Amino acid sequence: MDPVLQKVDEAIILIALRRQRRRQEEERSRRRHRYWVHPMVSHRVSTGYFHNLYSELRIYPNKFSNFTRMSVARFDDLLERLRPRLTRMDTAMRNSISPEERLLVTLRYLATGQSYATLHHYFLLGVTTVSRVVKETCVAIWEELHNVVMPEPTEEIWESVVDTFWEKTQFPNCIGALDGKHIRVRKPPHSGSSYYNYKKYFSVVLLALSDANLKFLLVDVGAYGSQGDARIFRESTFGRRIHAGQLNIPESRPLPCTEEPSLPLVMVADEAFGLAENLMRPYSRYGLNRQQKVYNYRLSRARRVVECAFGVCTAKWRVLLTSIHLDVENAIKVVLACCVLHNYLRDNDNSNVEPEPSQQSQRVQFMDLRSTARVMSIRNQFAAFFESPEGEVSWQNDFV
Template sequence: MDLGRCYEHVTSFVMLYYLRRQKSRTRKMSARRRGYWTHPMLLKRPTEGFFALHYADLRRYPQNFFNFTRMTTPTFDYLLEKLHPRLDRMNTDMRRSVPPEERLLITLRFLASGVSSTSLSHFFLLGTSTISGIVLDTCEAIWEELRSSAMPVPDTSMWQEIANGFWKKTQFPNCVGALDGKSIRIQMPPGSGSQFHNYEKYFSLVLMAICDSNYRFVAVDIGANGSNADARVFSASQMGRRLLEGHFNLPSDKPLPGTEGPDMPHVLVADEAFGLSQHLLRPYGRHNLTTPKKNFNDRLSRARRLIECTFGILSSKWRIFHTTIQLSVENAQLAIQACCVLHNVIREKEGVSVEEEDEIDLPSVRFTGLRPNNSVFLMRDHFANFFMSPEGEVPWQYQHV
């Protein structure tokens, strides 16, 4: 066979291949083609959708509104005022846009209930993809528009104010926050391998957070919890690196209250899952505890309890944390960030109820820290000895709090 005939056969084969491929694509596109521009059920939204029928009634009954959105009407109106420019959309000749009030209501219901976009689609009579887009856009707006006011980056004076609050509430000196990490269950990210697979054998993100004495988040960090993350998930996080490298803008060292020295650093308190470091205190081991060490563990637990309560309040209000979040990793991070900001906004506007403080149900994360040097052990011993002194005793009126 000469080269010309060979070239013709190859060309015919290539053309036949592409023709068959094009026909296959056409059949698939035809199969996926929607039967309606807008489904007849969704056309009833202006008159029969939940927003049209019940939004005004919800506002007339504060308790019902609170149960649906997990916040009071004034707090909802505050959020709407702040987010309105980001949520407002133009109407077109083809269709009317979803108003900002409905967008915010849909997102709050998604976070408060943990139900799927499909369920909300039947509820609000909007397409599933429309619901998903509204939730993600609104979560992004909440994080970007409210973060600077609800969760500002702490400066030295803010850290000092937090330390004053911990000393007044828990009698733990030089404490600038309580630290802990919780696993948030997510669906398996495609092609992720073991990056998000934790020691409990499910896929998750780690929500690392610091709180103040008023159950508000001071800083949050959301990252992967891979199979090898047990050893260094905190030190590898952005929050951990900033703390260990001294980029947290913490106040200068100062003596503990009522003493003349030596100067002690300002610290975060955490449980035994974290490693001991210059600015991070953890309890003594449970074996062979002396009285000063046992007293130190009790006092540290008193301060660390605040972050457990903060996580409990967060998860009891936003039920999305009780389910597997059916979003991509990036979108799940947005939803978690939005919940943390909303938590702070509600704490500021509505305060904390006593009942909320005992709700704790998020799984903790295991950590193993680096081996500290001797100076860090001596620093912890100094705190322990201070708690045994008259200056460090818990006043009698706080002993059973």
């Protein structure tokens, strides 16, 4: 081999080895923590949000409510429910984060949707610490509250819901209003189009059944983006339970002020859902007669409560209006925590936020199942009831 070429090869190999060694040293330098505790974080007790604002916020209830989205009394009650799960042990190296601060950080994240980096600068906690605190607290909120404020519906609960719907919306035999929303999430790594929906962004789907008091009776959060809208509801846990008759729905009964026929208790939904025995949707929009128009109007009045429930929930917990930059599992925990907090405050707080239209959480389109003659007959009987003396209300004539 030519000595000159041999020397050139050796020089190239030497340069490559030096570059590789330099990259390894840079990688080790990046991995090496510069501080055991960052100087900013070490001043948390003297300059952090919690230690400077928490006590003062409690003096001014309006400011406290604006910061946490709940009253002082509700915060204290929630804190006592969660305290055993949020308490950590102090060590010789550092003091633990108090349950009060853990809850305040989490509520601020849910209320604003601010990034962990932003909360790090406000509360002077490490970004990783903020992430862990929010995840653990959201899990605690869901597990401690959902059996209290969103229990599994029983026949007694369904009966109460039916009475409230008839009183407030004049829709009979109604056990809830059903709808779904896309909640934006960050694209999961190596997921392809698994979470990509027809709106051209990545999302998980929140399905919810609401009562006439804007409380969620049932919620289901899942990722169905790549399956197509026609299969979302059918393949959700929620949808399977509805069509399998696993929700303890009471037996059919006559409509108010009538003796026959007996009609099933139903959920109301928009035209994106398929018509089923326990699920009523509007007639198609074209070529309607008066009776069908009245039915669509009455159903719309009952169905809008779930839209209002979504509006109230997202107005308080604005993380649902942002793109949640967490992995899907943690994003689902955040959404579930928001839902049970919504119910918790509907039960206990007098200050209710008015619903706002949401541009970020888009409505979901579902399957359009072929309806049987029996199911269509049930819908026709509801429509006939709204035109009868027993079911007619004075204001529906102003609509038609």
